[in-house]
Amino acid sequence: MAVQRKSNMHIIDGNQSAAIAAKMSRVQVVAAYPITPQTPLTEQLSQFVEQGELKAEYVAVESEHSAMAVCTSASIVGARAFTGTSSHGLAYMHEMLHWAAGARLPIVLACVNRAIGAPWNVLNDQQDSISQRDTGWIQIYCRNNQEIMDTLIQAYRIAEQVYVPVMVCYDGYILSHTEMPVDVPDQADVDRYLPPYKPHTTLDPANPKNYNLVTLANPRIGVDGKLYHGYMELRYLLQEALQNSRETILQAGREFNEIFGRDYARMFWEDRSEDAEITIVAMGSLAMEAIVAADMLREEGLKVGVLGLRVFRPFPKSDVVQALRKSRLIVVFDKNISYGSEGATCSEIKSALYGTYINASIRNFIVGLGGRDVKARELAEATKKAIASLKETVINPDYPEWICQI
Amino acid sequence: MGTRDCNHICDESSPGIGEAGRTGEWRTSLPVVDDTKCTASRLNKPTCFLCWLYCPEAVMTKAIPPTIDMEYCKGCGICAQVCPVQAITMLPEEKNIG
Ligand code: SF4
Numbered sequence: 001m002a003v004q005r006k007s008n009m010h011i012i013d014g015n016q017s018a019a020i021a022a023k024m025s026r027v028q029v030v031a032a033y034p035i036t037p038q039t040p041l042t043e044q045l046s047q048f049v050e051q052g053e054l055k056a057e058y059v060a061v062e063s064e065h066s067a068m069a070v071c072t073s074a075s076i077v078g079a080r081a082f083t084g085t086s087s088h089g090l091a092y093m094h095e096m097l098h099w100a101a102g103a104r105l106p107i108v109l110a111c112v113n114r115a116i117g118a119p120w121n122v123l124n125d126q127q128d129s130i131s132q133r134d135t136g137w138i139q140i141y142c143r144n145n146q147e148i149m150d151t152l153i154q155a156y157r158i159a160e161q162v163y164v165p166v167m168v169c170y171d172g173y174i175l176s177h178t179e180m181p182v183d184v185p186d187q188a189d190v191d192r193y194l195p196p197y198k199p200h201t202t203l204d205p206a207n208p209k210n211y212n213l214v215t216l217a218n219p220r221i222g223v224d225g226k227l228y229h230g231y232m233e234l235r236y237l238l239q240e241a242l243q244n245s246r247e248t249i250l251q252a253g254r255e256f257n258e259i260f261g262r263d264y265a266r267m268f269w270e271d272r273s274e275d276a277e278i279t280i281v282a283m284g285s286l287a288m289e290a291i292v293a294a295d296m297l298r299e300e301g302l303k304v305g306v307l308g309l310r311v312f313r314p315f316p317k318s319d320v321v322q323a324l325r326k327s328r329l330i331v332v333f334d335k336n337i338s339y340g341s342e343g344a345t346c347s348e349i350k351s352a353l354y355g356t357y358i359n360a361s362i363r364n365f366i367v368g369l370g371g372r373d374v375k376a377r378e379l380a381e382a383t384k385k386a387i388a389s390l391k392e393t394v395i396n397p398d399y400p401e402w403i404c405q406i
Numbered sequence: 407m408g409t410r411d412c413n414h415i416c417d418e419s420s421p422g423i424g425e426a427g428r429t430g431e432w433r434t435s436l437p438v439v440d441d442t443k444c445t446a447s448r449l450n451k452p453t454c455f456l457c458w459l460y461c462p463e464a465v466m467t468k469a470i471p472p473t474i475d476m477e478y479c480k481g482c483g484i485c486a487q488v489c490p491v492q493a494i495t496m497l498p499e500e501k502n503i504g
Pocket residue numbers: 437460461462463464465466474478479480481482483484485486
């Protein structure tokens with residue numbers, strides 16, 4: 001049910017959208033280190049704090065590792081914490097990303113997707129966040145600046161309900177530095193949507209606690225004589241939390257729609273999937289480009305649909321199976337590569353379809369690394385190439401094709 | 407026995423002895439001090455205490471008679487080795503030997 005509310009359109013870039021969303025989420029601690037293309041996000045947030053528009057502690061740290069360490073400490077004592085980073089910064093944060101997830105802290109991180117060196121490259125691809133796939137964070141990808149705003153606000157709702165940190169990913173430059181219309185919500189509505197953070201951990205000198213100290217392999221008896229989880233039980237609970245987070249994600253999206261009139265009750269975006277025999281799969285802003293490619297191919301009479309991946313972790317296996325049930329051919333475009341294998345989202349799609357009745361051919365293309373422009377025309381051509389390849393072989397190739405000049 | 411009753415989603419405990427793990431449970435040998443042989447005990451004087459000095463776990467007390475914190479003693483047997491009068495005997499720690 002969409003509600004009537006007057007829109008409050010601003011023409012802003014992705015970083016501004018993320019900064020405003022963090023401010024409206026009333027984050028209490030921001031710890032970040034500037035890195036291209038995330039820099040304007042941190043600048044904007046420090047300005048909000050400086051001008052008194054955001055009542056938060058802005059911790060200017062000396063590295064991304066420290067940024068996440070500060071967020072972890074802040075979150076564990078009950079503060080809503082936020083950070084943003086890109087590329088090498090996210091890689092440098094890697095150890096603490098594990099820590100935040102392992103300690104079950106509902107931190108939200110904006111990852112402004114950028115390529116990783118060597119060689120140096122400040123432009124967009126998704127290798128950075130994909131490299132952090134197995135840290136136990138929920139990962140949600142945005143297609144445009146409105147989604148950045150909305151997803152970031154929802155991220156706190158989700159994170160604080162399931163106690164799993166959320167990474168909100170958006171493409172560097174393509175979104176971070178491109179201005180587009182964004183409907184900025186009312187603060188009162190955001191407050192209504194987002195209740196204050198209730199930590200599962202407490203810092204109370206009268207009742208001191210140890211958190212996440214050396215945990216032996218097996219469960220152990222505590223000083224109170226009760227049996228406590230061992231390391232493996234805690235890891236199981238993290239996996240269980242991600243497995244069960246789908247409902248919370250959908251609920252957060254549904255309730256967002258009730259208040260703001262934009263529906264996010266979905267794990268991915270579908271475009272013309274009802275009758276699609278050929279489905280293009282892409283994640284982030286590339287999913288928008290794919291819609292234009294699908295338009296071109298539809299004009300040629302091909303029944304093409306688009307599946308725009310939104311939630312990458314937890315990966316919505318059964319939903320994907322449902323959405324791809326009519327597809328004969330699935331063309332997956334990845335802005336990342338698992339070297340020696342294939343694009344990460346392609347692997348996910350294949351694994352979701354294994355053992356189901358869907359026996360579609362799958363073709364994977366690696367595109368847009370290090371900011372290489374991806375045109376809708378190129379996606380359409382690659383899709384036609386994939387269709388043609390079906391005549392040659394129905395077997396899915398071991399390795400992806402690259403859209404580059406080799 | 408499962409840990410479903412434990413309602414913590416991250417590792418949490420109250421500070422206290424043994425909270426980092428009662429490592430004494432690793433012990434397969436148990437040191438037993440014979441006070442009738444121990445020089446410090448026999449002379450009732452703060453002397454010798456080589457066992458206290460050499461114990462790598464710092465669980466031997468510099469007391470008369472010397473006592474051992476069994477929460478942490480690993481049963482390594484160093485105390486028995488260094489005791490000049492063989493006052494310490496290593497016995498099998500039956501409860502930890504399968
Ligand atoms: S057996 Fe080892 S740990 Fe135990 S009291 Fe002797 S020296 Fe210390």
